[in-house]
Structure formats: structure tokens, C-alpha cells
Amino acid sequence: MASLMQFQIIIVGGGIAGLAAAIALRKDNRQITILEQSSLSTEIGATISLQPNATRILQQSWGLNNLLEESNGTVDHGFRIYNTDGNMVNEIPLRSKRQYGADRIMWHRQDLHAYLRKIATNTNGEGQPATLRTSARVSCCDCQEGKVTLEDGEVLDADLVIGADGIHSSLRTSVLGKMIKPKPTGSSAYRLMLPTALLNESAPRFAANIKPEEPYTSMVMAHSCRLIMGPARDAQLYSVVGLVPDDRMNEDPDSAQSWVTRGDPQKMLETFKDFPAWTQDVLRNAESIGLWQLRDIDPLETWHSGRVILIGDAAHAMLPTQGQGASQTIEDAEALGTLFGHISERPSQDEVSSVLAHVFRGRYERASLIQQFSREAAKPATEQGINVIRMRPDEFMDYNCTYRGVRDWDEKHATVALTLVLNE
Numbered sequence: 122m123a124s125l126m127q128f129q130i131i132i133v134g135g136g137i138a139g140l141a142a143a144i145a146l147r148k149d150n151r152q153i154t155i156l157e158q159s160s161l162s163t164e165i166g167a168t169i170s171l172q173p174n175a176t177r178i179l180q181q182s183w184g185l186n187n188l189l190e191e192s193n194g195t196v197d198h199g200f201r202i203y204n205t206d207g208n209m210v211n212e213i214p215l216r217s218k219r220q221y222g223a224d225r226i227m228w229h230r231q232d233l234h235a236y237l238r239k240i241a242t243n244t245n246g247e248g249q250p251a252t253l254r255t256s257a258r259v260s261c262c263d264c265q266e267g268k269v270t271l272e273d274g275e276v277l278d279a280d281l282v283i284g285a286d287g288i289h290s291s292l293r294t295s296v297l298g299k300m301i302k303p304k305p306t307g308s309s310a311y312r313l314m315l316p317t318a319l320l321n322e323s324a325p326r327f328a329a330n331i332k333p334e335e336p337y338t339s340m341v342m343a344h345s346c347r348l349i350m351g352p353a354r355d356a357q358l359y360s361v362v363g364l365v366p367d368d369r370m371n372e373d374p375d376s377a378q379s380w381v382t383r384g385d386p387q388k389m390l391e392t393f394k395d396f397p398a399w400t401q402d403v404l405r406n407a408e409s410i411g412l413w414q415l416r417d418i419d420p421l422e423t424w425h426s427g428r429v430i431l432i433g434d435a436a437h438a439m440l441p442t443q444g445q446g447a448s449q450t451i452e453d454a455e456a457l458g459t460l461f462g463h464i465s466e467r468p469s470q471d472e473v474s475s476v477l478a479h480v481f482r483g484r485y486e487r488a489s490l491i492q493q494f495s496r497e498a499a500k501p502a503t504e505q506g507i508n509v510i511r512m513r514p515d516e517f518m519d520y521n522c523t524y525r526g527v528r529d530w531d532e533k534h535a536t537v538a539l540t541l542v543l544n545e
């Protein structure tokens with residue numbers, strides 16, 4: 122039973138951002154409720170990876186030492202690049218642990234989601250477990266009062282409201298007072314997930330080339346299309362993502378606006394007809410093909426208003442080219458957990474607003490830059506560099522992966538600001 126003296130937190134959205142925020146904020150005298158519109162009975166059949174900047178937070182800052190064993194995660198050992206003749210032309214070992222002190226880990230999305238859900242809602246963690254209410258769709262929020270209105274008319278009150286409701290966020294409209302529509306980015310992604318045993322049996326040429334049990338991310342690139350592939354769930358499954366510019370795709374890109382849109386196998390084969398024959402064997406064997414038009418948003422003018430803050434894709438949806446979308450949500454959650462860490466009593470609206478302003482200051486520059494670089498990396502090489510991004514990919518990898526939490530970020534930026542003042 123909720124006590125009136127408890128710090129009441131509502132999280133809108135039970136995706137990776139919402140669950141991570143619940144884990145980060147769990148503490149004595151707090152009641153956390155996650156409102157999720159779906160029944161959460163199915164997660165998307167695709168892989169997802171977290172980069173060292175995020176796995177370090179999970180394993181080292183939050184002490185989730187059992188992450189790999191309990192979530193069926195696979196440590197990525199490196200990238201294998203193939204040319205259009207089908208020959209491996211480069212193998213780049215990933216030395217994340219040595220270089221960045223943490224691993225890049227790949228999952229089936231269902232497995233990572235289920236693990237985070239367990240940690241957010243089980244009775245073993247700090248404070249009270251978060252309550253997850255499914256089939257609870259939020260329509261809007263009064264940001265100053267912290268009143269969240271569900272689609273069925275129910276109104277819930279909270280001291281702090283977190284909008285983790287994804288790229289098509291409703292809370293974003295409440296925070297900004299206007300609707301921001303995600304932008305098509307001119308690319309779409311086919312998504313396939315196949316049992317590794319089926320691949321070995323039905324696509325032996327593919328299996329011989331790729332070795333689907335080995336923990337590597339493999340990439341084939343041709344004519345601005347890319348296949349990005351890797352194992353999941355202890356190599357029982359193999360995932361293939363085909364990135365295609367919309368103007369090379371044989372499907373109507375406007376039909377591909379949701380995760381559940383199906384791709385047409387023949388049209389997909391036509392798009393990848395110039396790819397090595399062995400890659401087409403795997404495309405031919407796919408039973409179910411997802412198609413997703415890639416969208417992102419421009420950096421927003423703000424993420425917060427009154428008692429409400431946006432995190433994850435609601436705040437900074439980005440393209441998957443840097444594999445940083447989910448990792449940035451984990452960084453948002455860490456910032457919330459750390460900067461609300463000192464608050465144990467029910468906070469006033471001013472206290473909440475002031476911490477949210479700090480979270481925004483600590484996160485905005487970095488998330489916006491990674492958003493921009495992800496957009497830049499999606500362009501064909503001939504078009505890159507027109508915008509402001511001037512870093513090389515390896516420099517950006519360092520920028521992405523060396524992050525050590527919001528306090529460290531604050532300190533480094535305070536030092537830079539002080540140096541600038543002293544030099545003036």
C-alpha cells in the first residue's frame with residue numbers, strides 16, 4: 122500500500138529506457154509505477170547490442186554481475202567485413218574490455234527486455250520493487266502538477282514523471298506544448314531472425330562463410346545497402362538486418378512505419394540481388410521478415426518541464442548506425458538515479474525541477490552529438506562530412522565508449538569551463 126510520504130514516481134513506457142530508469146531509481150521510500158500501453162506479451166524479434174558505455178553502467182555502477190549469464194547475452198568479439206564477391210576483406214577484433222573496461226554485448230531484444238524487467242520488479246533489489254501496469258496507455262500529462270491521464274480517463278498523481286514512451290512519445294507533446302513528428306531518414310531496415318540449426322541445414326554456403334555460432338558482427342556492403350548480422354541467445358538464433366536507402370527499396374517506404382510491418386521476400390531479394398549468392402540463401406530461408414522505416418528526431422529544445430522529463434527515444438531517437446540508441450537510454454537512467462540519489466523524502470516541485478534541469482544539462486550535449494553522428498554515418502561516403510561532424514569513426518568510438526556516468530561528465534565539463542574562464 123502506497124504511503125502518502127513516499128516519493129511517487131511514474132514512468133510512462135516499459136521499454137528499455139523505462140525499465141532501466143526504474144532500476145536506477147529504486148530506493149527506500151519510493152514507489153515506482155511503470156505504465157505500459159501494450160500487454161508486453163511479445164517483444165520485437167531482432168537483436169540489440171549495448172556498447173561498453175552502457176554495459177559498464179549495468180555491471181559496474183548498478184552491480185548487475187549476473188548480467189551475461191542470466192540474460193543470454195553474447196560478448197561481441199569483433200567485426201568481419203565482406204566485399205561484394207563474398208570474401209572477408211577485414212577482421213577487426215573488438216578489444217572493448219581492454220580498451221574501455223567493459224564489453225559490447227549482443228542480445229535478442231526479448232532477452233534483454235525480460236532481464237531488465239526482472240531486475241526492476243523483483244523483490245531482491247534496493248527499495249520496493251517497481252509495479253508494472255500493462256495495457257495502460259497514457260494520453261497526456263499536466264507537467265506542473267504531475268498528473269498523468271490514461272486513455273480510459275483515469276488520472277494518476279506523481280512527484281516525478283518520466284516520459285520513456287519511445288519515438289512517437291505522447292509525453293513529448295505535453296513537455297514541449299507542441300507535437301514533434303519523427304523524420305523519415307531516407308533509409309529502411311529489413312529484420313530477420315533464424316534458428317542457427319536451420320541455417321546450417323538450409324543455407325550451408327552461408328553457414329560456411331559466416332560461421333553463425335561465432336560471436337562476431339558480420340557486415341556486407343554494396344551500393345549503399347548493408348547487411349549487418351550476428352548471433353543471439355547463445356548462438357541458437359542468428360539475426361540479419363538489411364539497411365536499404367528508400368530509393369533502392371522495392372517496397373513502399375511509407376507502409377513501413379511500425380515495428381510490425383512485414384517485408385516482402387521477393388522484393389527484398391530483388392533489392393539485394395547484387396550481394397554474394399551465399400547471402401541470398403539466408404534471405405530465401407526467412408519465414409518472417411520485418412520492415413522498419415528508420416526515423417529519428419532533431420535535438421529537442423528541451424527534455425523537461427515542471428515535474429516531467431523525457432528520456433530514451435522520446436528525447437533523442439537516433440539511427441542505429443552507431444548502435445547507441447539503447448545505450449543512450451541506459452546513460453539517461455544512470456543520470457536520473459545518480460542525481461536523485463540524495464532525495465529520500467517526498468520532494469517539492471522546485472526540488473524535482475531543479476534535479477531535472479541538472480539531468481538535462483548533463484545529458485543533452487552528448488546525446489545530441491551522438492544523434493547527429495548516427496545520422497551522418499547513415500549517409501553514403503560521398504555525402505558525409507557536409508554537416509558539422511568532423512571526428513573520425515574511431516575517435517567517435519572513443520567518445521561514445523569512454524563515458525563514465527553523469528558525475529564524471531559534470532567534473533570534466535566543470536574543468537573545461539574553469540580553464541576557459543582562467544584563459545580569458
Ligand SMILES: Cc1cc2nc3c(=O)[nH]c(=O)nc-3n(C[C@H](O)[C@H](O)[C@H](O)COP(=O)(O)OP(=O)(O)OC[C@H]3O[C@@H](n4cnc5c(N)ncnc54)[C@H](O)[C@@H]3O)c2cc1C
Nearest residue numbers: 134136137138158170259286287433434441444446447448
Ligand atoms: C533496426 C533497428 C536496430 C537497432 N539496433 C540497436 C542496437 O543494436 N543497439 C542499440 O542501442 N539500439 C538499437 N536500436 C535503437 C533502440 O531500439 C532504441 O533506441 C531503444 O529501444 C529505445 O528504447 P525506449 O525505451 O526509449 O523506446 P521503446 O523501445 O520504443 O519503448 C517505448 C515503450 O513505451 C510504450 N509506450 C509508447 N507510448 C505509450 C503510451 N502513450 N503510454 C504507455 N506506454 C507507451 C511502448 O509500447 C514501448 O514499450 C535499433 C533500432 C532499430 C530501428
